[in-house]
Amino acid sequence: MIEYDVVIIGSGLYGIAAARCFLEIHPDRDLIILESEASIGGTWSKDRVYDDFWTQTPLGMAEFSDIPLEVPLEDQIHLGFFPARYITKYLEEYLDGHSYGGKTLRDRVLLGHKVTSAVKDASKWKVLCGASEEIFITRRLVVATGLTSKPHQPLLPNRDAFIGEVLHHRDFGQSSLLNNPRVVNIAVLGGGKSAADVVYACAKAGKSVSWILRENGCGPAAHGRAQGRGPYTNSISMFNTRFISSFSPSVFAPLSAWSWLLHGTNLGRKFVDWVWESADRQNRSHAGYQTRQGAGSGFEKLEPDTPVFWQNDGSGIDQRPDFWEVVAEKVNVFRSNITNLSETTIRLRDGSVLAADVLICATGWESALSFLNPQESARLGLPVLRKQERPEDAAKWSRLESAARDNILRRFPSLADPPVHFAREMATTPYRLYKGIAPLDDRTIVILGHIQVGNNFMAAECQALWATAYFDERLHLPSQIAMANEVALSNVWCRLRYLGKGQMGIWYYFDLVPYIDMLLADIKLRSYRRSWALDLFSPVTAKDIRRLHQEYVGCQGRGVRI
Incomplete structure (x- = not known):
C-alpha cells in the first residue's frame, strides 16, 4: 500500500496533460499514472494506430502547447491532417522529455495496472489494481479513462x-x-x-x-x-x-x-x-x-x-x-x-x-467507470442505471431541468424545432459534473476527458489547468444549488442542441472554443487572448495557450493544497 499526492487513472491525452500540469505547478509532489494497457496513449497508443488512421485535427492543433509536433514527410500531410502514428511517436517522446523531481513522466506510468475499484475512505481514496493486487492511497484522484477505453x-x-x-x-x-x-x-x-x-x-x-x-x-x-x-x-x-x-x-x-x-x-x-x-x-x-x-x-x-x-x-x-x-x-x-x-x-x-x-x-x-460502484457513481454525478437512481434525486433533477429547458429555449428558440430523427432511449442518467469536470460536493476527485470535442489536445490542457486550480482551491465556486442549476442547464442544452448524441450531456463538438474560454475565465487567465481581430478570426492553436502555466504560477503562486 503506497500513498501518493495524486493518482491519475489513464495515460491518454487527458492523463498526460493532467500529469504535466500538476507537476509544472507542484514539481515536488508524488504523482503516479495507472494505465490498464501495455502502452500509453489511449486512442493514439502504438497498439491501436494503423497506416490509414489519420488525425481529424490538423498540425498546430494536434499537439500540446509546450512542444510542437513535426511531420517530417511533406507527402504525409493533406491540408494539415496527417497519419496518427506521428501522434503516437510524439506522445512517447513527450513522456521522456518531461522530468520533475528527478523523474520523467514515463517513470511515473505503471503499465498493465487495471483499476478494479476506487473507494473513498474519509478524505482519501483507496485505488485497487486487480491483476497486481496493489493498493494506492491518494488525497486527489484524477479519472482520465476517457470515452474510448472499453x-x-x-x-x-x-x-x-x-x-x-x-x-x-x-x-x-x-x-x-x-x-x-x-x-x-x-x-x-x-x-x-x-x-x-x-x-x-x-x-x-x-x-x-x-x-x-x-x-x-x-x-x-x-x-x-x-x-x-x-x-x-x-x-x-x-x-x-x-x-x-x-x-x-x-x-x-x-x-x-x-x-x-x-x-x-x-x-x-x-x-x-x-x-x-x-x-x-x-x-x-x-x-x-x-x-x-x-x-x-x-x-x-x-x-x-x-x-x-x-x-x-x-x-x-x-x-x-x-x-x-x-x-x-x-x-x-x-x-x-x-x-x-x-x-x-x-x-x-x-x-x-x-x-x-x-x-x-x-x-x-461502453463506460470505463465500472471500478466505481453505483452508489459512488451516483454521488459523484456519473452515469448510473435509471433504476439505481434515488427517487428524490430523480425528482430534483427533473425540476431543475424543466426550468432549464425554458431558459434555453428563450435564449435559443431555434432549438425548439429539431428535424425528424432517431431518438435513442437512454438506460442511464447523464453525466452531472460541474463544467464537465467536477462533482458537486467532492473536492478530492475530477473526471477529465469525458466529453466529446473537436480537439482533445486543447481540451485536455485546459481541463487540466482548471482541475489544478480546483484542487488548489484557487477557484471561486458558487453554491451547490447554483452549480446544480448550471449542470442542469448544460445537460438540457446538450440534449436540445445535439439530439441523440447529446443525451449524456457531454457532446460539445462545435463548442470547443467557448468551452475553453469558460474554463480559463474561471481561473482568470488571459495570456492566450490576442488583439480583437486575431481573437475573432484566427483559429485557436496550441501555441496560443503556451504561456498559461506560467501565468497561473505568476498570478496565483505555487499552490500548496495538492
Whole structure:
C-alpha cells in the first residue's frame, strides 16, 4: 500500500496533460499514472494506430502547447491532417522529455495496472489494481479513462457458428488481416467515423469490403470536407475561430449583443440557418451520395439522416484526398440489421447474404467507470442505471431541468424545432459534473476527458489547468444549488442542441472554443487572448495557450493544497 499526492487513472491525452500540469505547478509532489494497457496513449497508443488512421485535427492543433509536433514527410500531410502514428511517436517522446523531481513522466506510468475499484475512505481514496493486487492511497484522484477505453461488443445472432475472426475496431491496429492473403472478404459493422476509417483502410489494401449500417440507428456519420474556405487551409481551422464558433448556439458562450442578434432575433436565426444549410449542402455535394458516377452498390445509403448542425449522426472529416473515390468504387454499402451468422456468411434482414472472412465491429464504447460502484457513481454525478437512481434525486433533477429547458429555449428558440430523427432511449442518467469536470460536493476527485470535442489536445490542457486550480482551491465556486442549476442547464442544452448524441450531456463538438474560454475565465487567465481581430478570426492553436502555466504560477503562486 503506497500513498501518493495524486493518482491519475489513464495515460491518454487527458492523463498526460493532467500529469504535466500538476507537476509544472507542484514539481515536488508524488504523482503516479495507472494505465490498464501495455502502452500509453489511449486512442493514439502504438497498439491501436494503423497506416490509414489519420488525425481529424490538423498540425498546430494536434499537439500540446509546450512542444510542437513535426511531420517530417511533406507527402504525409493533406491540408494539415496527417497519419496518427506521428501522434503516437510524439506522445512517447513527450513522456521522456518531461522530468520533475528527478523523474520523467514515463517513470511515473505503471503499465498493465487495471483499476478494479476506487473507494473513498474519509478524505482519501483507496485505488485497487486487480491483476497486481496493489493498493494506492491518494488525497486527489484524477479519472482520465476517457470515452474510448472499453469496447462495446454487439450481440451477433449465431456468432459461434462463424469460423472467421470477429474483432472490435480497437484491435484493428494490432491485427495482421490486411496483409493476410487468406482474408479476402471483410465486413465492417458501424456507421461512425471509426467505421469509415477501417472501411477505407481495408478497401485500400485491396480487400472486398461490405459496410453494414444498422437500419434502426442514428444512421451514417456526416463527413465534412477537409478543405477550408477563404484564408483557412482546412475546415477545422475555420471552426476553431471565435467568429465561426459564434454561429453555434452554445450555452458556454457569454450573453452578448452579438449572440442575441444571431440566435435571439428572426433575422439572425435565418442567417445562421442559411450558414449551416450551406455547409451541409456543400458536404453532401462533395461526397456525391446521390450523384457520384461509378459508385458501387448502396453508396447512397451513406448520406446522413439529419443535417450536420444537429450532429445526431456524429461527424468526421474526409481527411484523405481519395476517401470518397475509394469508398464509392470499392465498397458495397448495406443499411440493414444482421439476422444470422453462418460459417462464412452474414445474413441481413433485407435478404442480403454477405461473404465474410472477418467481421470488424466499429460499434463504439461502453463506460470505463465500472471500478466505481453505483452508489459512488451516483454521488459523484456519473452515469448510473435509471433504476439505481434515488427517487428524490430523480425528482430534483427533473425540476431543475424543466426550468432549464425554458431558459434555453428563450435564449435559443431555434432549438425548439429539431428535424425528424432517431431518438435513442437512454438506460442511464447523464453525466452531472460541474463544467464537465467536477462533482458537486467532492473536492478530492475530477473526471477529465469525458466529453466529446473537436480537439482533445486543447481540451485536455485546459481541463487540466482548471482541475489544478480546483484542487488548489484557487477557484471561486458558487453554491451547490447554483452549480446544480448550471449542470442542469448544460445537460438540457446538450440534449436540445445535439439530439441523440447529446443525451449524456457531454457532446460539445462545435463548442470547443467557448468551452475553453469558460474554463480559463474561471481561473482568470488571459495570456492566450490576442488583439480583437486575431481573437475573432484566427483559429485557436496550441501555441496560443503556451504561456498559461506560467501565468497561473505568476498570478496565483505555487499552490500548496495538492
